[in-house]
Amino acid sequence: MEPFTPDSSAARPAKLIVEGVSKWFTSRAVVQALDDVSLTIAEGEFVCLIGPSGCGKSTLLDIIAGLTKPDTGRVLADGRTVEGPGRQRLVMFQESALFPWLDAFGNVMFGLKLRPDLTNAERKEIAHHYLKLVGLEKFEHAHVHELSGGMKQRVALARALAPDPQVLLMDEPFGALDAMTRDQLYDDIQGIWMESRKTIVFVTHNVREAVCLGDRVVLMSPSPGRIQQVFRIPLPRPRDINSPELAGHASRIAAALKGTRMEAASE
Ligand SMILES: Nc1ncnc2c1ncn2[C@@H]1O[C@H](COP(=O)(O)OP(=O)(O)OP(=O)(O)O)[C@@H](O)[C@H]1O
Numbered sequence: 001m002e003p004f005t006p007d008s009s010a011a012r013p014a015k016l017i018v019e020g021v022s023k024w025f026t027s028r029a030v031v032q033a034l035d036d037v038s039l040t041i042a043e044g045e046f047v048c049l050i051g052p053s054g055c056g057k058s059t060l061l062d063i064i065a066g067l068t069k070p071d072t073g074r075v076l077a078d079g080r081t082v083e084g085p086g087r088q089r090l091v092m093f094q095e096s097a098l099f100p101w102l103d104a105f106g107n108v109m110f111g112l113k114l115r116p117d118l119t120n121a122e123r124k125e126i127a128h129h130y131l132k133l134v135g136l137e138k139f140e141h142a143h144v145h146e147l148s149g150g151m152k153q154r155v156a157l158a159r160a161l162a163p164d165p166q167v168l169l170m171d172e173p174f175g176a177l178d179a180m181t182r183d184q185l186y187d188d189i190q191g192i193w194m195e196s197r198k199t200i201v202f203v204t205h206n207v208r209e210a211v212c213l214g215d216r217v218v219l220m221s222p223s224p225g226r227i228q229q230v231f232r233i234p235l236p237r238p239r240d241i242n243s244p245e246l247a248g249h250a251s252r253i254a255a256a257l258k259g260t261r262m263e264a265a266s267e
Pocket of ligand 1: 025026031032033052054055056057058059060205225
């Protein structure tokens with residue numbers, strides 16, 4: 001991988017614009033999950049959303065995906081209001097949500113149903129390509145129960161990448177994995193992002209993970225969910241999660257995160 005310094009996202013066109021988004025849920029009580037959230041994400045930018053549990057990160061990601069409708073405000077993707085899910089904005093969840101009756105190859109092929117413009121031979125070629133990209137070419141015909149947690153997330157990543165979405169929305173995709181597997185996946189996802197320059201919005205609880213991956217880290221505060229602070233991470237790539245430079249940024253953000261947790265606890 002060539003070292004790479006992120007350029008200014010301000011110079012690139014906006015891919016996603018979140019404009020004054022608020023969201024309430026009514027179950028046992030009325031909960032305001034998001035309050036007037038606005039955020040512009042540039043084309044090819046990697047943005048991490050971080051914040052205490054319940055601050056609305058997943059809700060915001062679902063609204064960007066078009067899976068949940070905002071009560072006020074809107075999301076624009078390429079200047080058009082998001083009205084529902086679309087193949088240009090795919091979501092990858094913490095649990096890989098793979099189909100257990102299909103093998104790795106079958107799962108990636110399933111994702112390619114979103115590309116009816118391709119022939120079956122083209123889909124197969126693409127499925128091979130992405131399984132190779134995530135290092136699973138030897139496991140194409142392994143069934144889901146034969147794969148480790150990290151391998152399942154690699155299949156899920158290949159399945160999300162294969163239809164070639166412009167925007168990848170990742171909801172704690174590595175949250176359930178052990179530290180060594182995660183470290184490997186940080187290298188892989190950085191490599192894939194540097195090659196493909198997809199726009200990525202990545203939800204995490206892990207401050208170092210956010211600093212390792214993001215051009216910007218967006219810190220949210222809870223009750224109701226708001227954007228508290230945005231941190232730009234000007235470190236060159238690829239980044240090593242264990243580097244002291246990264247630790248410096250992480251401790252600044254961790255201190256701000258602790259502040260939002262203490263505020264939430266005192267309410
Ligand atoms: N479908 C729903 N019905 C009722 N309340 C909901 C629903 N989805 C989310 N909420 C509430 O909205 C708030 C924000 O939830 P959300 O899952 O977006 O937070 P989060 O920051 O992603 O949390 P975590 O980090 O724990 O995953 C929480 O108070 C949650 O209980």
